[in-house]
Amino acid sequence: MATKSMVATLGIPLTPKTFHVAVVGVGLVGAEVIRQLQALDAIHFRLVALSSSKSLLFNPDGLTPPRSYSQIPAAPWNWKAELAASKRKADLQFLLRELPELRERPRQEVVLIDNTSSLKVAELYASFLREGIHVVTPNKKAFSGDLDWYEEILEAALHAGVRLLNEATVGAGLPVISTLKDLIATGDQVTKIEGVFSGTMSYIFNEFSTGREGGPSFSSVVRVAREKGYTEPHPADDLNGVDVARKLTILSRLIPSLCSALPAGYESVSTRSLIPPELEGVASGDEFIRRLPDFDAQFDKLRQEAIREGHVLRYVGVVDVETGTIKADLEKYPVTHPFATALGGSDNIIMIHTARYGARPLVIQGAGAGAAVTAMGVMSDLLKLS
Amino acid sequence: MATKSMVATLGIPLTPKTFHVAVVGVGLVGAEVIRQLQALDAIHFRLVALSSSKSLLFNPDGLTPPRSYSQIPAAPWNWKAELAASKRKADLQFLLRELPELRERPRQEVVLIDNTSSLKVAELYASFLREGIHVVTPNKKAFSGDLDWYEEILEAALHAGVRLLNEATVGAGLPVISTLKDLIATGDQVTKIEGVFSGTMSYIFNEFSTGREGGPSFSSVVRVAREKGYTEPHPADDLNGVDVARKLTILSRLIPSLCSALPAGYESVSTRSLIPPELEGVASGDEFIRRLPDFDAQFDKLRQEAIREGHVLRYVGVVDVETGTIKADLEKYPVTHPFATALGGSDNIIMIHTARYGARPLVIQGAGAGAAVTAMGVMSDLLKLS
Numbered sequence: 001m002a003t004k005s006m007v008a009t010l011g012i013p014l015t016p017k018t019f020h021v022a023v024v025g026v027g028l029v030g031a032e033v034i035r036q037l038q039a040l041d042a043i044h045f046r047l048v049a050l051s052s053s054k055s056l057l058f059n060p061d062g063l064t065p066p067r068s069y070s071q072i073p074a075a076p077w078n079w080k081a082e083l084a085a086s087k088r089k090a091d092l093q094f095l096l097r098e099l100p101e102l103r104e105r106p107r108q109e110v111v112l113i114d115n116t117s118s119l120k121v122a123e124l125y126a127s128f129l130r131e132g133i134h135v136v137t138p139n140k141k142a143f144s145g146d147l148d149w150y151e152e153i154l155e156a157a158l159h160a161g162v163r164l165l166n167e168a169t170v171g172a173g174l175p176v177i178s179t180l181k182d183l184i185a186t187g188d189q190v191t192k193i194e195g196v197f198s199g200t201m202s203y204i205f206n207e208f209s210t211g212r213e214g215g216p217s218f219s220s221v222v223r224v225a226r227e228k229g230y231t232e233p234h235p236a237d238d239l240n241g242v243d244v245a246r247k248l249t250i251l252s253r254l255i256p257s258l259c260s261a262l263p264a265g266y267e268s269v270s271t272r273s274l275i276p277p278e279l280e281g282v283a284s285g286d287e288f289i290r291r292l293p294d295f296d297a298q299f300d301k302l303r304q305e306a307i308r309e310g311h312v313l314r315y316v317g318v319v320d321v322e323t324g325t326i327k328a329d330l331e332k333y334p335v336t337h338p339f340a341t342a343l344g345g346s347d348n349i350i351m352i353h354t355a356r357y358g359a360r361p362l363v364i365q366g367a368g369a370g371a372a373v374t375a376m377g378v379m380s381d382l383l384k385l386s
Numbered sequence: 387m388a389t390k391s392m393v394a395t396l397g398i399p400l401t402p403k404t405f406h407v408a409v410v411g412v413g414l415v416g417a418e419v420i421r422q423l424q425a426l427d428a429i430h431f432r433l434v435a436l437s438s439s440k441s442l443l444f445n446p447d448g449l450t451p452p453r454s455y456s457q458i459p460a461a462p463w464n465w466k467a468e469l470a471a472s473k474r475k476a477d478l479q480f481l482l483r484e485l486p487e488l489r490e491r492p493r494q495e496v497v498l499i500d501n502t503s504s505l506k507v508a509e510l511y512a513s514f515l516r517e518g519i520h521v522v523t524p525n526k527k528a529f530s531g532d533l534d535w536y537e538e539i540l541e542a543a544l545h546a547g548v549r550l551l552n553e554a555t556v557g558a559g560l561p562v563i564s565t566l567k568d569l570i571a572t573g574d575q576v577t578k579i580e581g582v583f584s585g586t587m588s589y590i591f592n593e594f595s596t597g598r599e600g601g602p603s604f605s606s607v608v609r610v611a612r613e614k615g616y617t618e619p620h621p622a623d624d625l626n627g628v629d630v631a632r633k634l635t636i637l638s639r640l641i642p643s644l645c646s647a648l649p650a651g652y653e654s655v656s657t658r659s660l661i662p663p664e665l666e667g668v669a670s671g672d673e674f675i676r677r678l679p680d681f682d683a684q685f686d687k688l689r690q691e692a693i694r695e696g697h698v699l700r701y702v703g704v705v706d707v708e709t710g711t712i713k714a715d716l717e718k719y720p721v722t723h724p725f726a727t728a729l730g731g732s733d734n735i736i737m738i739h740t741a742r743y744g745a746r747p748l749v750i751q752g753a754g755a756g757a758a759v760t761a762m763g764v765m766s767d768l769l770k771l772s
Contacts, residue, residue: 025556039573174748175561175568182561187425188758188766341727345746356759362560362752372742374575380568 017109019386020060020102022049022095025115026083029138032375033115038064040379044386048102050079051097053116055086056094060102091379111385114139119339129156129164136381138168138374143253144246145265150253163385168377170197170247171348171368175380179364180254180352189355190255193319197247197338199346199369200231200238201315204216206343209257209303209313211335218291218299226289230346230369234285235292236275241315244328245269248317252326261324270327276317306332312340338363403495405772406446406488408435408481411501412469415524418761419501420465421449424450426765430772434488436465439502441472442480446488478510486517498770499764500525515542515550522767524554524760529639530632531651536639548769556583556633557734557754561766565750566640566738567571575741576641579705582725583633583714584622585732585755587701589616592729595689595699597721604685605678612675616732616755620671621678622661627701631655634703638712647710656713681729682765692718706737724749 023033037047044321046062057063057079064077088094099110102336112128114121114137122142125135135157142153143166157164170176183190207221216224225231231238245266252258262268276295282288306313311332316339319326333339342347348368351361367373409419423433433450436443443449443465450463474480485496498514500507500523508528511521521543528539529552543550556562569576593607602610605645608625611617617624631652638644648654662681668674692699697718702725705712719725729735734754737747752757 036573040571173568173742175565175750178564179561182559182766182769183762185426185769186762187422188762256670336727338724338728341722342724342749347746356559357753357755357764360753362750363728364561364750366748367743367746370742376569376572376574376742378570383568383571 012235017044017107017386019045019382020048020108020110021045021101021113021382022099022110023047023113023115024049024050024051024092024121025113025118026050026080026096027115028156028371029126029374029378030115031080032371033113033378036375037382038077045382048110049099051090051092051095052083053118054090055083056088056090057083057086058094074375076116092121096124096131098274099128099133103132105121109134109385111136111382112142113137115378115383117141125164126153126156127276129153129160129162132155132160132162134162134164134385136165136378138166138172138378140166140169140243140246140250143169144249147253147260147263147265149206150265156226157287163231165381165384166250168374169250169383171350171364171366171377172370173373173376173380174348174364174366174368176364177250177254178380178384179362180251182352183352183356183362184254184256188357189321190352191321191355192353192361193253193317193321193350194249194353194361195317195350196314196348197237197244197317197350197368198315199348199367200225202343202348202368203230203346205312205314206345208299209306211307211310211312211340213307215303217293217296218297219289222292223289226285232285234288236279236282236285236288239274241271241273241328242266244315244317245271248319248326248328254317255319255321257321258324258326259362261326268326270325270329272327274330302330312336313340314343399632403430403772404487405431405768406494406496407431407499407768408437408485408496409433409499409501410435410437410478410481410507411499411504412436412438412465413501414757415760415764416501417466419499419764422761422765423768424463426491431768434496435485436469437476437478437481438469439504440476441469442474442476443469443472444474444480444484446484478507482510482513482517485514486521495520495581495771497522497768499523500720500770501764503527511550512539512542515539515546515548518546518548520548520550520771522551522764522771523614524552524558524764526552526555526629526632526636529555530635533639533646533649533651534719536651549772551767552636553767554760555720557635557662557736557752557763558756559762559766560666560734560736560750560752560754560761562736563636563640563749564766564770565748566637569738569740569742569748570640570642574743575707576738577707577741578739578747579703579707579736580739580747581736582729582734583630583703583704583736583754584624584701585734585753586617588729588754590624590736591698591700592733594685595692597693597696597698597726599693601689603679603682605675605682608678612671618671620674622665622668622671622674625660627657627659627714628652630701631657631705634705634712634714638705639753641705641707643707644705644710644712647712648694654712656711656715658713658715660716688716696721698723700725700729738743 050057103110111134119141167177249266316331317328349365351363353361432448489496497520505527553563635652703714735751737749739747
């Protein structure tokens with residue numbers, strides 16, 4: 001009884017629809033999505049395709065035996081070995097031909113999960129959607145590029161009557177996009193969104209700028225962050241602010257008055273890069289790290305200025321709906337502000353100001369990066385489909 | 387194009403299903419639900435019934451003309467006048483007979499929205515669910531009472547293949563229940579939930595205990611809270627901790643290992659009442675407020691003790707999954723803790739500790755009471771149905 005109750009309580013679907021799932025991208029997030037999908041123990045999700053950038057597994061009847069056939073838990077499925085041994089080359093066009101056939105019988109649905117950050121995969125969303133295939137992804141590219149492209153994708157979903165879900169593109173598993181959609185869909189007026197959207201930037205400034213005198217140099221904080229795997233291999237890919245600009249684009253486009261505000265996507269966002277001009281174009285991450293200490297004095301000066309005012313530095317994203325300002329910038333906040341007091345590690349924090357919430361915003365905070373929580377964002381979208 | 391895009395982006399349903407909506411309870415929350423429902427401008431929701439505790443409006447074809455018939459926006463519908471003038475008496479049994487007929491044609495669904503806090507309405511959920519009617523509600527009664535009753539209701543929903551959604555029972559419009567469900571459904575292990583769950587208790591202790599010397603007396607804070615309408619007419623109904631115990635019951639029952647932990651519901655929660663024993667049973671709220679200053683010294687002593695330790699007092703709810711502890715209690719937190727630094731007004735804050743989120747919890751914060759945000763929680767559930 002408890003089990004049944006749990007099923008009903010958790011809203012695990014009661015419908016007999018079968019969802020055929022194709023997973024593209026088997027890196028850290030992809031592997032975790034596969035793990036969570038296996039653990040889900042819901043027979044209405046059937047993994048039919050698995051693709052790395054090199055090879056592909058495909059079986060319309062499911063890559064693993066249906067749960068109902070195996071009463072005892074099987075040994076964990078060694079998909080890595082199977083994928084490595086596959087003779088089938090990775091081929092998105094093949095999936096685009098084969099997947100639609102799986103939905104020809106009634107109550108059969110097909111979902112593409114794109115765990116890559118590839119532009120090439122994103123460019124095929126519209127084609128998959130037009131074929132009646134749902135798309136779920138943590139890949140920001142399609143949502144933060146040119147507006148025309150974005151609208152083409154939305155139109156494709158709309159006309160085919162399928163969903164395109166991207167909760168994990170902002171705040172990973174944190175319920176940021178779904179909450180913003182709920183606020184807007186139920187008629188609230190969003191006035192401002194302000195937050196620390198990059199786990200990497202969060203870590204760097206939580207360590208670098210505490211509001212107290214002293215502390216490590218900027219370059220040493222970036223070096224340690226890189227060693228811990230918190231940055232991209234080339235730290236400039238975090239320090240350029242593009243990740244934050246992409247997330248702001250994704251959120252802005254959900255707000256009615258801003259849905260057409262960024263014609264060139266993230267490139268239309270006013271973005272402050274923290275890359276010293278002299279290091280622009282340095283191709284090697286190692287060289288970048290080696291030369292970064294030359295600029296420590298500049299960052300230290302900013303930190304000192306902040307301390308004198310009782311402030312800390314935080315790299316934030318701001319969407320000010322009233323003024324239409326959308327910017328990714330290094331800002332100062334009082335040491336008593338939640339961006340100073342409540343953050344730690346590589347936390348994200350997102351404050352949503354609305355008419356209903358009045359002077360005190362709705363706040364969502366927690367790890368905004370990492371494979372397990374990103375995969376959770378993907379999986380929660382998958383559960384929403386059913 | 388932008389409009390269509392928004393529709394797809396917001397996930398406003400693409401299905402041609404019609405949802406017949408029956409609204410029971412037209413107090414502050416109910417009125418706001420009706421307002422938000424009217425503003426939703428989604429033709430697939432059709433308001434067919436509206437009931438106060440006295441009278442009822444019912445029209446299977448919809449109480450207002452379908453949007454498609456009226457190209458120009460009509461004057462706001464004066465439902466209050468219409469309901470007051472209705473000759474039909476409030477009659478839940480009538481709804482239980484009539485509503486099921488609306489779903490006899492294909493793709494017709496029926497939803498009961500219960501905006502009351504009535505036990506009598508809650509006692510009929512199982513009957514409505516068995517008839518294939520979805521139930522959406524901010525009413526905590528059915529979810530925080532006896533376990534047998536709760537399981538009967540879940541079974542009814544499960545067998546009829548309909549949903550029972552109660553996002554607004556905890557944290558009003560804050561995405562607490564949906565997030566907890568997502569965490570669990572995707573396989574995360576919840577280890578602890580800790581939070582300020584009562585807007586009233588939040589206001590009282592944010593004002594009373596700031597960590598600094600001095601400040602207003604406990605009784606004066608409660609008096610002002612009552613004058614501002616933040617408390618129930620009888621403040622003892624907030625100070626007894628039952629509201630927090632009910633919310634903890636609702637959350638605990640979503641956690642697999644605790645789903646049967648509270649056989650008597652909120653009465654099984656270890657709850658500290660802040661009502662001085664001498665004032666137990668004082669029937670009048672006015673008398674209660676008049677006599678409360680007699681106990682200021684006791685509360686002041688607690689506040690002083692906290693200050694000496696560098697702490698503040700907060701009335702919190704804790705669900706410790708590992709130890710199985712579920713308690714509503716007055717606790718001390720360091721002045722640097724988010725419960726001390728980040729809260730203001732009548733904010734709720736909920737920290738969810740899980741295996742995936744590790745040492746730093748997922749945090750959700752914002753207004754946890756009020757008609758507009760409570761109605762939003764109801765409306766977001768309604769949108770989830772479609």
